[in-house]
Amino acid sequence: MFVKSFGSAVFGIDANTITIEVQVERGAHLMMVGLPDTAVKESMQRIRAALSNLGYKNLVRNITINMAPADLRKEGAAYDLPVALAMLAGTEQMLFDELDQYIIMGELSLDGSLRSIKGALPMALQAKKEGFKGIVLPACNAEEAAIVDGIDVLPVNTLTEVVDFFNNEKKITPLQSSLTQLLSTTINRYRLDFKDVKGQMNVKRAFLIAAAGGHNLLLIGPPGAGKTMLAKRLPSILPPLSMQESLEATKIHSVAGKLRNKYGLIVERPFRSPHHTISDVALVGGGSIPQPGEISLAHHGVLFLDELPEFKRTVLEVLRQPLEDRVVTISRSKFSVDFPAGFMLIASMNPCPCGYYNHPEKDCVCAPGVVQRYLNKISGPLLDRIDLHVEVTPVAFDELTANAEVEGSESIRNQVIAARCIQIQRCNMPNANLQSQELKKYAALDPACQSILKTAMERLKLSARSYDRIIRVARTIADLEASTKIQSHHIAEAINYRSLDRENWSG
Numbered sequence: 001m002f003v004k005s006f007g008s009a010v011f012g013i014d015a016n017t018i019t020i021e022v023q024v025e026r027g028a029h030l031m032m033v034g035l036p037d038t039a040v041k042e043s044m045q046r047i048r049a050a051l052s053n054l055g056y057k058n059l060v061r062n063i064t065i066n067m068a069p070a071d072l073r074k075e076g077a078a079y080d081l082p083v084a085l086a087m088l089a090g091t092e093q094m095l096f097d098e099l100d101q102y103i104i105m106g107e108l109s110l111d112g113s114l115r116s117i118k119g120a121l122p123m124a125l126q127a128k129k130e131g132f133k134g135i136v137l138p139a140c141n142a143e144e145a146a147i148v149d150g151i152d153v154l155p156v157n158t159l160t161e162v163v164d165f166f167n168n169e170k171k172i173t174p175l176q177s178s179l180t181q182l183l184s185t186t187i188n189r190y191r192l193d194f195k196d197v198k199g200q201m202n203v204k205r206a207f208l209i210a211a212a213g214g215h216n217l218l219l220i221g222p223p224g225a226g227k228t229m230l231a232k233r234l235p236s237i238l239p240p241l242s243m244q245e246s247l248e249a250t251k252i253h254s255v256a257g258k259l260r261n262k263y264g265l266i267v268e269r270p271f272r273s274p275h276h277t278i279s280d281v282a283l284v285g286g287g288s289i290p291q292p293g294e295i296s297l298a299h300h301g302v303l304f305l306d307e308l309p310e311f312k313r314t315v316l317e318v319l320r321q322p323l324e325d326r327v328v329t330i331s332r333s334k335f336s337v338d339f340p341a342g343f344m345l346i347a348s349m350n351p352c353p354c355g356y357y358n359h360p361e362k363d364c365v366c367a368p369g370v371v372q373r374y375l376n377k378i379s380g381p382l383l384d385r386i387d388l389h390v391e392v393t394p395v396a397f398d399e400l401t402a403n404a405e406v407e408g409s410e411s412i413r414n415q416v417i418a419a420r421c422i423q424i425q426r427c428n429m430p431n432a433n434l435q436s437q438e439l440k441k442y443a444a445l446d447p448a449c450q451s452i453l454k455t456a457m458e459r460l461k462l463s464a465r466s467y468d469r470i471i472r473v474a475r476t477i478a479d480l481e482a483s484t485k486i487q488s489h490h491i492a493e494a495i496n497y498r499s500l501d502r503e504n505w506s507g
Contacts, residue, residue, distance in 0.1 A: 001025075003096050005086040006103050007079050008126060009072060010119035012290070012337040013251045015126035017103065019068040020082050024090035027062025034067030036074045043077060047084045049110040054160055056093055063087060075289055078117040081106035081136070084159060085166070094163045101133040102154075104162070112159040114138040118257040121250050124148040134174065136162060143264025144254055146177040147247070177264065190236035190268070195408040196229075199399035203230055206390040206497060208412055211237045212419035213476030214430035215469075216323070216345040216385060218308070220499060221392030222362070223355045227348035230392070231304045234346060235269040236409035238302075239417050245300045248340065252299055256292050270301030272343075276310040280318045290330040290337045295322050298343035308347040309377040316382055319345070323385045326433070344432075345386065349378075360393065375500070384465040387432065387473050389499035419479040431476045439468060443475040449491045456495045470494045 007018040032041055065083060067074050082104040089096035103123060107115040116138050124145035127135045134152030137145055142155035152174040156162050164170035194204065203219070207230060210217040219227040241249065249266040253259040259266075274283065274294045285293030295303055305311060322328045322341040330337045351357040352371040357364040364371070383389075423430050427442055434442065445453065457467060473494035474486045483490070 001090050001092070003086045003089040004100050005082040005089075006100065006132070007067075007082040007105050008103050008119075008123040009074060010122055010255055011072070012339065013122060013255050013292070015119060015122040016069075016072060017126060017130055018072075018074065018079070020079070020086050021066040021068065022083075022086040022090045023064040023066075024087070025062040025064075028060050029062045030065075031063070032065040032067070034065075034070045034074060035072065036067060036079075037076075039077050040067075040074050040079055043080045043083055043108075046077070046080055046108050046110060047087065050080075050108045050112045050159060051084065051088070053110060054112045056088065057091065061091060063090070076118070077107040077115075078105045080108035081114065081159065081162065084108060085162060088163060089166075095167050097166075098133075099166060103127040103132050103135040105136070106138045106156070108159060114157060114159070116140045119255045120145045121148070121247070121254040121259075124151060124153060125247075125251075127151055136165075142175045143177065144250060144259055145264075146175040147250070147265050190409060192233045193236055193409045194233050194412055195406050197226065197233065198402065198406065199395040200226060200230065200392065203390055203392050204407075204412075206388050207234060207237065208415060209473060209476055209480065209497075210234075210344065210346075210388055211412075211416045212431075212480055213387075213423070213472065214344055214432035215387035215473060215476065216432070217347070217388045217390065218383075218386045218500070219346070219348040219390055219392050220351055221348075222350060222359050222394060225392040225394050227392050228306055231302075231306075231346045231348060232271070232273075233409065234302050234304075234344075235271050237412040237416055238269045238344075239413070239420050241267065241269060241300060249300045252292050252296050252340070256297060258297065270298050270343075271304065272298040272301070273304040273306060276305075276307050278311070278315060280312075280315045283315055284318050284322065284328050284330075284341075285339050286330050290332070290339075292339045293328070295319070295328060295341045295343055296339040299340045301343060303343045303345050305345070305347040308349040309374055313377065313379070317379065320381055320385065347386065348392075358391070380463075381465075383500055384463050384469070387469045388497040390497060391499050415480060418482075419476065422479045422482070423476075431472045431479070434472055434475070436468060439471050439475075443471050443486055445471070445486060445491070448488050449474075449486055452488060452491050453495070456498075460498065462498070466498065470498070473497060 001024045003022045005020045007020055008015045009018050088094045089099055105117055120137055120141040121144045124135050125148055128148055128151040134154055136154045136156060139155035139157050142153050146153045154172045155175050165172050221227055246266055249270055253266055272294045283293050285291055285296055326342040328339050328341045352364055352366045352374050354365050356362040357371050427438055474490040477490040477493055478486045
């Protein structure tokens with residue numbers, strides 16, 4: 001007897017439908033083909049034990065299982081459920097009239113219960129695209145798939161539930177979720193707020209500019225000045241995620257198996273803060289089965305690198321291409337995978353190993369030349385890709401204890417949203433993504449601005465990339481003031497945010 005069921009394989013952050021064909025004949029031989037890996041081959045042991053424990057007949061038959069397309073490698077234990085159902089249908093222990101109308105995925109325990117899988121959201125999106133009636137998933141993964149409209153998402157806990165459903169003995173209510181409602185109810189749910197930050201007005205200004213234009217930011221200051229505290233509050237002033245951005249971010253976290261919130265959806269801008277001992281593969285992604293790294297998990301959000309010079313040089317250098325292209329390509333001998341990497345980079349560092357170079361009150365104890373060697377751990381090309389370099393100074397006691405009203409995240413975010421709206425209406429992207437031709441069109445400089453920028457370029461010996469980034473920052477400052485043209489004070493302020501380019505900054 002011949003039976004088909006359908007599963008799904010995630011490749012990168014997209015899914016491909018897998019056809020599972022089962023042929024049952026007389027005999028006692030089992031053969032599984034279609035490029036399955038070891039975990040898939042081992043599924044037969046799990047399936048036999050689960051069926052036996054649930055009271056189904058012994059599957060002593062000549063069974064051939066083909067997983068098509070045969071040239072796509074099948075990996076993981078999530079094919080247990082569709083294979084088990086096809087085998088039950090092939091041995092006439094369940095009906096299969098509607099089996100080919102659903103994508104079915106789930107890992108079986110030996111007692112017949114179902115374990116969670118990765119990539120439920122891209123599987124649901126692909127199932128809808130290909131016209132399937134629904135998708136059957138473990139209940140713990142159903143929330144993330146339910147945000148896809150137009151397809152039934154059936155949450156199940158055991159193999160018996162699924163068999164009863166296809167035998168018309170049990171009805172399973174499709175799980176429903178409202179993406180719009182989820183996003184609207186969580187728009188102001190931030191645990192951290194800029195109201196908690198006393199003083200640091202110049203740094204808050206830099207954060208406002210960075211958020212408004214999507215610019216990368218480097219904070220330089222002594223220990224305890226508030227660099228990490230400020231960085232953690234950046235997501236609270238970024239524009240809310242759109243529905244498309246939320247889906248893209250959720251797909252990445254789903255594929256990586258890191259979707260842990262109760263909504264089954266990424267509803268806030270991601271904030272990733274890896275430790276400085278991270279490897280380059282963990283940062284950009286990779287492995288024998290390519291998985292997204294930290295820069296992709298930060299897509300549409302923030303990647304925060306604390307103590308930047310403590311990261312290995314090789315780790316920092318792999319950031320250069322993704323910062324420019326906003327995508328990272330993982331290449332292997334037989335295939336390559338693209339992961340999106342549209343993130344804001346926020347980094348912090350001490351000015352020297354002891355942390356007190358240029359401190360207003362404490363003396364630096366580093367030997368001559370040590371400060372420059374410490375800064376040289378960060379390459380010039382990487383610094384060029386960071387738009388704003390900001391010095392963070394300690395907050396005075398009077399400012400810490402003052403009861404003056406402090407501007408909160410909601411107020412700052414409203415300014416950011418207004419500036420972003422101008423940018424989206426003008427060229428459908430934030431200023432940080434503008435290329436040279438777009439800068440000429442939307443950020444043209446008058447002679448006075450060109451003169452100021454020329455003097456800065458000659459004095460600071462800036463690269464062509466720094467030139468473009470100064471103009472992008474100036475365009476954002478102008479947008480915050482709703483100015484159609486870049487003016488002299490916009491350029492001057494943008495140049496002021498290139499601290500590490502200043503002559504003799506490090507002695």
